[in-house]
Amino acid sequence: MTWYQQGISDEQSGHTTDVLTVSQVSSLIQTLLDDQRLLDIWIRGEITNFKVHGSGHCYFSLGEKSGNNSAVLSCVMWRKEALRVKCDLHDGMEILVFGSIGHYAPQGRYQLYVRDIQPAGRGEKHLMVEEWKRQLTAEGCFDPARKRPLPAFPAKVGVVTSETGAVLQDIRNVISRRFPLELVVSPTAVQGEGAHKEIALALRRVEREVDVIILARGGGSFEDLFPFNHPDVVREISLCPVPVVSAIGHEVDVTLADFAADVRAPTPSAAAELVVPDRVSLFDSLAGARKMMGSRLLTRLERAGEDLFSLRERFSPRRVGQKLTAKKEDVSVLSERMFRAVSSRILLERERLSAAVEILAARNPAHLLQKGYCILQKDGRVIRSACEIDPGDCLTLRLKDGRADTQVERVYHDPEI
Amino acid sequence: MGGRIHRLREYIMTQKFEDLMKELKEILAKIEDNQTGLDEAIALYERGAVLVRQAEEILASAEMKITMVGRD
Numbered sequence: 352m353t354w355y356q357q358g359i360s361d362e363q364s365g366h367t368t369d370v371l372t373v374s375q376v377s378s379l380i381q382t383l384l385d386d387q388r389l390l391d392i393w394i395r396g397e398i399t400n401f402k403v404h405g406s407g408h409c410y411f412s413l414g415e416k417s418g419n420n421s422a423v424l425s426c427v428m429w430r431k432e433a434l435r436v437k438c439d440l441h442d443g444m445e446i447l448v449f450g451s452i453g454h455y456a457p458q459g460r461y462q463l464y465v466r467d468i469q470p471a472g473r474g475e476k477h478l479m480v481e482e483w484k485r486q487l488t489a490e491g492c493f494d495p496a497r498k499r500p501l502p503a504f505p506a507k508v509g510v511v512t513s514e515t516g517a518v519l520q521d522i523r524n525v526i527s528r529r530f531p532l533e534l535v536v537s538p539t540a541v542q543g544e545g546a547h548k549e550i551a552l553a554l555r556r557v558e559r560e561v562d563v564i565i566l567a568r569g570g571g572s573f574e575d576l577f578p579f580n581h582p583d584v585v586r587e588i589s590l591c592p593v594p595v596v597s598a599i600g601h602e603v604d605v606t607l608a609d610f611a612a613d614v615r616a617p618t619p620s621a622a623a624e625l626v627v628p629d630r631v632s633l634f635d636s637l638a639g640a641r642k643m644m645g646s647r648l649l650t651r652l653e654r655a656g657e658d659l660f661s662l663r664e665r666f667s668p669r670r671v672g673q674k675l676t677a678k679k680e681d682v683s684v685l686s687e688r689m690f691r692a693v694s695s696r697i698l699l700e701r702e703r704l705s706a707a708v709e710i711l712a713a714r715n716p717a718h719l720l721q722k723g724y725c726i727l728q729k730d731g732r733v734i735r736s737a738c739e740i741d742p743g744d745c746l747t748l749r750l751k752d753g754r755a756d757t758q759v760e761r762v763y764h765d766p767e768i
Numbered sequence: 769m770g771g772r773i774h775r776l777r778e779y780i781m782t783q784k785f786e787d788l789m790k791e792l793k794e795i796l797a798k799i800e801d802n803q804t805g806l807d808e809a810i811a812l813y814e815r816g817a818v819l820v821r822q823a824e825e826i827l828a829s830a831e832m833k834i835t836m837v838g839r840d
Contacts, residue, residue: 504785514836523834531832538836556837630827637827640792641820647799648813655806 377456384461389452393478394463395471396424398444409433409440413448413463425462426450436468447474473573480580484607487582492589493610499594501614501626502562507533508626509561509593511553514538518567518598518619525623530630535561541568547581554587554595563626564591566608567598567619579606588612598622720751737764788823792816 396413403409407430412423426448428436440446449467454460469477487493508526512518514536526534539553540546550566557564566588568579578584579599588595588611597612598619609615616622664670716726726749727734734740740762748755795816799809 523832527832531830533833533835536834536836553837560837630830633827634824637792637820637823640796641817644792644796644799644813644816644820647796648809651799651802651806651809 374456377454377459380461381454381456384452384454391449391451393447393449393474394424395445395447395474398440398442398446399423401440401442403433406430407433409465411440413446425460426465427462428465428468432466438468438470440468445471447471447478476574476577480577480607483580483582483585484610487585487589487607487611490586490589492585493607497589498613501594501596504628505532505562505626507535507561509535509537509557509564510567511537511539511550511557511564512567512619513541516569518569521618521620522565522567522623525620526627529624530627530633532627542571542575542578546578547583550578550581551583551587554584554591558591558593561593563593564595565598565616565619565622565626566595566612567622568600569619570601570604573604576600576604576606579608581607584608585611596622596625717751720749723751725750737762785823785826788819788826792819792823795819 394413396415399412399414401409401411409426409428411426411428413426414423415421428450447469448463448465449469450463450465452461453464455462468474491497510519510522512522519536523534526532535557537553537557539549541550554564554566568576576599585607588597588608594613595611596614596616597606597609598616598621599606599608602617605615614622614625616625720726728747728749729739729744734746740746740759742759742761744759746757746759748757795812798804799812799816804812
């Protein structure tokens with residue numbers, strides 16, 4: 352153990368502090384830098400030592416000089432983000448950078464990892480827009496529930512735009528072609544200092560007179576379109592009593608006015624197309640409706656005709672005649688049956704009669720007379736017993752071929768019979 | 769006077785045209801419906817034909833007009 356080791360050891364005697372490794376300290380620093388105040392921040396400064404690495408990554412310092420104080424911040428911007436930066440970066444340029452502070456352990460230094468760069472003037476405007484956006488969102492200006500549908504058939508269309516220039520002309524052309532109606536133009540400056548006030552005023556002037564408003568402007572730079580981000584304009588749109596269609600700049604440029612509008616159109620012409628219906632297609636749909644109405648009525652009539660035909664068919668003389676014939680047939684069949692029944696009955700009765708006649712004939716007393724018997728009668732009655740006769744009675748004898756009147760002399764009763 | 773004319777035009781366009789189209793659709797549905805009597809269907813057709821003509825007249829009479837609201 353050498354003297355200096357001994358010394359340290361003596362100094363530390365009684366303490367239990369561990370010796371940290373470099374990486375432990377480094378990660379501690381990293382943890383400390385994970386502070387909300389250092390994450391996703393905008394910083395203003397001047398570019399120094401700007402270098403683009405072969406890999407495409409950019410390295411530079413952001414400097415600030417104010418009086419005797421000076422401060423420098425190392426910055427790195429990766430290739431992917433650097434490609435998105437539209438302006439040319441060079442030393443001495445005032446810029447706004449957006450990013451987070453991080454610690455680079457291999458070199459033991461902290462730096463800003465840049466994700467966006469804006470030239471100072473424009474950058475500040477971007478920041479302003481961001482701030483306005485937050486504020487106006489909180490006010491509910493961009494609430495999707497607020498968006499209204501456009502009227503299907505407006506009578507008057509308000510146009511808020513520059514009175515000179517192609518935009519108004521485009522809108523006019525489209526509307527006169529699709530559906531000529533009344534345009535109420537509320538002219539306004541569309542760029543420059545104070546333009547936002549004019550735009551808001553122009554909206555207010557026309558909003559009570561029309562059914563829908565087109566707020567339009569041709570393409571331009573971010574600065575040109577800047578008035579359309581202003582809260583005065585955005586609030587006016589969100590308070591507008593009629594729907595607003597926005598068509599500001601090119602499709603890629605989005606302003607806060609576009610967010611607030613009820614409908615955003617990619618171009619002024621497209622806005623005009625959204626706002627008015629197409630007269631030709633309306634004529635077509637009317638013609639279609641008439642045709643459909645006719646064909647549906649015709650179908651109904653045909654169906655009714657069919658119903659009527661079948662009803663008439665049921666009532667036709669021919670059908671009645673058919674029914675009569677059928678009835679006649681029934682009658683003839685019945686009478687035939689009756690006739691047949693009656694004749695067979697007659698036949699039967701006739702047979703019975705002849706049988707009876709035969710029986711009768713068989714029992715004819717004439718037959719007995721034929722056989723030699725005779726019938727004794729007294730006063731026309733047939734005498735069957737000796738008891739019926741008294742001596743002196745006059746009796747008639749009936750024989751096969753004649754009669755004889757006799758007088759009884761004596762009567763003998765045969766007791767054995 | 770001008771205001772009255774404007775109001776009238778406005779009425780014709782927004783109210784009437786929309787109403788005409790709505791009524792036409794209802795008429796179509798009713799004519800197709802077998803519950804509707806034939807007499808009624810024929811009357812509806814006649815009404816529909818009038819509506820179509822009115823709507824076409826409104827469309828045909830539409831004209832371009834441009835007014836400027838002054839910046840005072």
